[in-house]
Amino acid sequence: MANVIQDSNTTQYHLEDRLEGQHDAIAKMSWMVVKLAFEMLNATPQYIFSHRWGYKQNGRWSGMIDDILNGRADLGTNCAIYTERLDVVTYTDNIAPFKVGFIYRQPPLSYVANIFTLPFSTEVWLAIAACVSFSTVTLYISSKWETKYGRTQLDGNVSDAILVTVSAFSQQGCTLEPRKASGRIMLWVVFSTLMLLYAAYSANIVVLLQAPSSAIRTLTQLSRSKLTLAGNDVDYNHFVFGMYSDPVRVEITKKVKPAKGLAHFYEINKGVEKIRQGLFAFHSIVEPVYRRVEQTFLEMEKCDLVEVDFMMGFDPSVPVKKNSPYLELLRVCFKQIRESGLRSALNKRHQVQKPQCSQKVSAFSSVGLRDLRQVLFLMPYGIVISIIILVIENIYYRM
CATH class of the missing domain: 3.40.190.10 (Periplasmic binding protein-like II)
Structure with missing residues (x-):
């Protein structure tokens, strides 16, 4: 033999x-x-x-x-x-x-979706928008009434009403406030309502930040993903990549063996450690990978392991x-x-079989810039919008 x-x-x-x-x-x-x-x-x-x-x-x-x-x-x-x-x-x-394939952990949900829109359904978001719009209108009417009958911090214009409502929506508060009882009751109702929504929203965000996605399940999805693709540094992998001519496998081969730079081949221990860190797919016979996983992974880290067959043969x-x-x-x-x-x-x-997820336990999960990129985008958007409004105000003033 x-x-x-x-x-x-x-x-x-x-x-x-x-x-x-x-x-x-x-x-x-x-x-x-x-x-x-x-x-x-x-x-x-x-x-x-x-x-x-x-x-x-x-x-x-x-x-x-x-x-x-x-x-x-x-x-x-x-x-x-x-x-x-x-x-x-x-x-x-x-x-x-035995099986040969790519093994990886499903990427976090924040990596493939905007988690800041997921806590509520579309209907709830529409209801919140309607609630905020209605609150703005009522505060505007209240401020107009106050300017006629007494002293007030609100000048009875739309911008002040919008500022107060946005402050309530973001749970920040505002120095502007109504003086009359009717306006204050209206403002208290707005803050209370949005506070309850804010609490529910925050609780959902905490869960979503730690939740894995199910976005990558097929070879095509893997080729289009931003995961780093690599192979076990053994003889067969240097031949397997390059044996196929279909577009999906060719694209994967280009990621593993790029035209410029070093090919992505790692020894088994380093490859499994990169799987544990996330956003990394490792091509190997699955048995030695799972053996190492059993030795180094925490229980919660075994729950989102996925394997995708690259060769798809008999x-x-x-x-x-x-x-x-x-x-x-x-x-x-x-x-x-x-x-x-x-x-x-x-x-x-x-042989060691694929590790079973015995229990899904909660654990500390750090939040990085990748998880907050949609929030960070608000800052340049706000700057651009404020400059546009500044230009419009100056044109309006000069006219």
Whole structure:
């Protein structure tokens, strides 16, 4: 058997002793199943090692596929099924199931939506606008009445009424206020009503600031997102990116391997840490990533993990040389091993499944400029509007 090891050279010394489980779990599990099949066939188990699954370059095969093609091995490690490989090998059974894909945490809701409009529905926002407009009109009428019958801070113009209403809407207060009882009662009602809305709004904002989104679920959405895309720095990733010609995968490949600058490839520990920090998608066999996630992530950080399949191929299976005399014998042995539950037992022993979100707990979440960008935009908007109003007032005064 040709065993493919890419994580660590020490794997060749720990194929069966369950040591260094974080390295090459697929190769270890494949070898254990194949060794059982060899013994069932009364064959002497032997192995060789390769550091590449096997890809065609300049018309020649490399790695494990080349070992099988040239008779150095009778079969290989569980691997992905590619059309080119079907010309030289036949696939049998899936003895060490694994997935390859992008793993990332869903970005915060504030990253993909304006959370400052989400606490209330459209109908509530319209009701608030109507309430504020009505309050402005009533305060204007009250101030006009006060200017006729007594002393007041309000001059009976629309701008003063708007200023008082906006102050109530933003819960800031205002130095201008009515003097008569009717105007003060009206102002108290406005502040009380908007205070209750303000409390409900603030409570919703706190929740939304910590809420993950569900905006990125497909390969197309991932290619259009602003997430940093990278790959595990192992041999197969340097070949996988660039094997496809469809626009979505080409766009992803350009982000992983940009034309200018360094390609985004990281070793497994650094890649998983970047996943934990967020806004980062890491392409790898998912098993070693989840193993590291279990060791380093908090419980609340496991709840928004998502994986997206980049290759979208058939389930990986064991390659055997075409027209091999052992093909049917191995196929029967693999099915017997699967039916007896041995493959399932080995799978649970060597592979880590996707971490389950046991409980969604609340935790401290810092707020950065990215979360407040819509609010910060109000400042330049306000400056522009105030300058426009200043120009209009000067033109009006001169005319």
